[in-house]
Amino acid sequence: MIKNYLSFAIKNFRKQKLFSLINILGLTIGITCCLMLFLFIQNEFSYDNFHKNGKNIYRVMRVGEMNGEKHEIPYVSAAYAPALLSDFPDVIQKVVRVVRDNDLISYNNTSYNEKNVVLADDNFFSVFSFPLIKGNPTTALKDPNSIVLTETTAKKYFGNDDPMGKILQFNKDQQLKITGISKDVPVNSHLQFDMVVPLEILRPMLPDWFTNFPNNTLFTYVQLKPDANPGQLEKRFPVFMDKYLGKYYAKTGAKMSLIIKPLNKIYFASDNFDNVKHGNRKMVYIFMSIAILILLIACINFINLATARATDRSKEVGLRKVLGAVKKQLLSQFILESVLFATLACILSVLLLQLLMPAYTGLLGYKLPAFWSNPWFYIFILGVIVIVGLLAGSYPAIFLSSFSPIESLKGKLKAGSNGAFFRKTLVVFQFSISVLLIISVVVMMNQMRYVKNFDLGFNKEQSMIVRFDNFDISRKKKQFKNELLTLPSVQNVSLMSGEPGGFHDRYSFEAESNPAEKYLLNTEFSDLDIVKTLGLKIIAGRDFSENFGTDTTQAVLINRTTAATLGYNTPEQAIGKWIRNITGDSLRRTIVGVVEDYHYTSLQTAIGPLVISPGKDNRLALIKLNPSKLKSTISDIKKVYAVVAPDYPFEYSFLDDRFDQLYRTESKQESVLSIFSVIAIFIACLGLFGLSSYTAIKRTKEVGVRKVLGSSVENIVLLLSKDLLKPVLLGACIAAPVGFYFMNKWLQGFAYRIEFRWWMFALAIFIALLIALLTVGVQAIKAAMANPVKSLRTE
Amino acid sequence: MIKITNLEKIYRTEEVETVALNKLSIEVKGGEFVAVMGPSGCGKSTLLNILGLLDDPDAGSFVFNGIEVAKFNERKRADLRKHNIGFVFQSFNLIDELTVFENVELPLIYTGVKSADRKKRVEEVLDKVQIMHRRNHYPQQLSGGQQQRVAVARAVVNSPKLILADEPTGNLDSSNGNEVMQMLTDLNEQGTTIVMVTHSEHDARYSHRIIRMLDGQTVLENIMV
């Protein structure tokens, strides 16, 4: 029986080449997209699942409140770890501190500026499951002068030589012995490192750092005892915080509480600036819906073409029924056929996936783990075959097998009209999805363009950022600046703590306007040249100036929002008043000027209060260049850098690129969505193409007759196209409000956003209609141009 | 009304070259009723298609109403056709998706007749062919004879000067066939020129003149008395 069905399915495939090809092509593309997105999604949800003790590992976080909003801060000081271990010995089994670092590592005469070094406690490899290829995980980090490299890093330094026991130089003055080689860190780990160095190596240099509580520098992970109750533990934290930080909090007016966050929740937590890998749940959901929608579109093609062809197969069905087939047998025959199609499409999809993997890696920006060793991948494929087979096969199967034998044998089933309404409904659905995607892309593109061209209130062009990521450059930053200023192509240089778009600390302040109140304000610690270099606008008072001599220690600038926050009605009122950084400054400073608000954070957030204070905590140099001769300028600056910090490679970025990077997630969403909306509309049009060629064939005779009776070619094209374009237009109209709803939600993520305009919807509908028209039109024109004599002969 | 001289039509497929019309010359005067006869494959339908401006000849001249039309392009032919020529086919060629009324109405739509006028005209001809009571039925719901009557109605609704009929009775039994032949005769008496292809000597007797063809050429012309 099965053999009979199979051979029949193959014959059918051959007989209906065009339709079969369209089905297979559409399904293959749809399934390939699904597989790609599945791999992505699965990887996202697999983050940090590989740790054996993962269920008991938590990261310690502080929670602060500002303007009624809770902020989770992943950094605590080094002192927390021993205190936690000694105060909660009944619950906490192990504590491990981790800090990301940037160090100069040398072997023989080659040095590398390693950006991905992790300094950690010696139990790092026993708490986390990063397996060692060589070395003992429990003892590898015991000696403060040891180091563990990943496989790839070891290759970089030693090629094929055995690295174990070799000595590496750490920041020029310390020797580290290699005591272990770890496997490369899996993609799906929020912690990424190239080498691990014991945290203890810092103790001789920074003894206070290990004991000071008010300090935020490292991550602390706790491993709870297997039967511990994390909620119970958190309830005991207020007492703990009060014990160690009560006095400090009373002084500053800030207050923080402590929580622990499960390891597998870290990846999707949107903590800013913790420098570990994070995922975006929203993006995962967007991907997921796209995958499902595209597969649906492909399935609809299958259903549509199968039912459209149904009348052609009515004779077969009638005959089989007359010969004694019961409905159930026919049902299983047709479902088997569609499962066969789905299987074939899946096989092709896997091949296509293999081909597209490099491009996909490029799009994602990282390499996903190989799929052929992933058991879930096969389970997913099986699922797709079953679901697509049933979904796409059952309606046509029910539809076909319900034909009455007499009618179908007589050929009385009217061509094409059976299920035509159902087919059109599905086309409506397909095109509403496609148009929805196009609308999203149009809105996203406009918003991103808006964001990129937004007047940020400072000049981001021609501004180079050089970060002070090593001791040499930090120590000699003044010299660096002075030498830069001698270059003719350098206009201005300012040393600052955070560039626009970068990290800005937040401190408690007290101010003259209401001395009893404590204000949490963002800070920028710079030299006196920040206003000139960034091109900020002074709206009251004056800029910092060397002429006053005392500005470095006694002056601050504030932005317009701060003036308002402090309760001044106009910026002018703030001038001459005092303000004090409770932790940072022992003395009060005078507000000498107010700058116009500028976007020192991304456009996703509104501008907050900012205090610009001359200070030593500079982490970068912002270099304003002359527009001409960029190439030679860069090499000139490189020379200066080489003089100041000869051991470190010169690395730089540009402020405008840095700002664009803030919207990386959104840009990625935009590009992914554009690609998939193109695919969606392509598959939808493939189906439309199938349907229109089917109608064209079915209506050959009608077209012939109409032409004989004097119809023009245009009339015929219109006649054939109209029928299929109506559902497309209807689908587009349904998509518009849905698109409005979703895009409105997406735009809420931006404090500064575009307005919806009617043309965005019109454009999307126009694009979809145009593509559909081209698809249908080609078939219609072909049919309309045919010689009517020929089509009537076939009767 | 029709004068063709040395008309040639050659069908070329990959290997075979079929000469369907071989230097054929025929003249049909206005008001004539001509029957074309001949064995299967001798080129009768080909001739009719060319006369109906559905197809173009490869060589020769075709003068229709005093105008040389052999080299007309598709658009011009369609224009001339829809105002002057009506067709009746052996297999009726009604459009399944349209009702009787809509089928008959179609030529009027293409010649741009206003809706109200169309309704009047269609009802007139449906009345004439006695199918008025079935005006809202679909072709599938009619018998063969009824379908052919609708087809004739459709052919005449535009009051064409020429009606071309290709084996109009081929699919009908004799009584239905006679009915259709009677209709054609009536039309001819009202002044319409008719060229009809037929295999039936009986039907040919309704005509004024029989043109007998063989291998794309006329071999004989009988004038009926």
Ligand SMILES: Nc1ncnc2c1ncn2[C@@H]1O[C@H](COP(=O)(O)OP(=O)(O)OP(=O)(O)O)[C@@H](O)[C@H]1O
């Ligand atoms: N489109 C075509 N391609 C190739 N050959 C054709 C084509 N149309 C007709 N012919 C050939 O031209 C010749 C004349 O065909 P035509 O249809 O005019 O014959 P007919 O006299 O109408 O025959 P019948 O009485 O069977 O209808 C035949 O040999 C036929 O095979």
Ligand SMILES: [Mg+2]
């Ligand atoms: Mg013929």
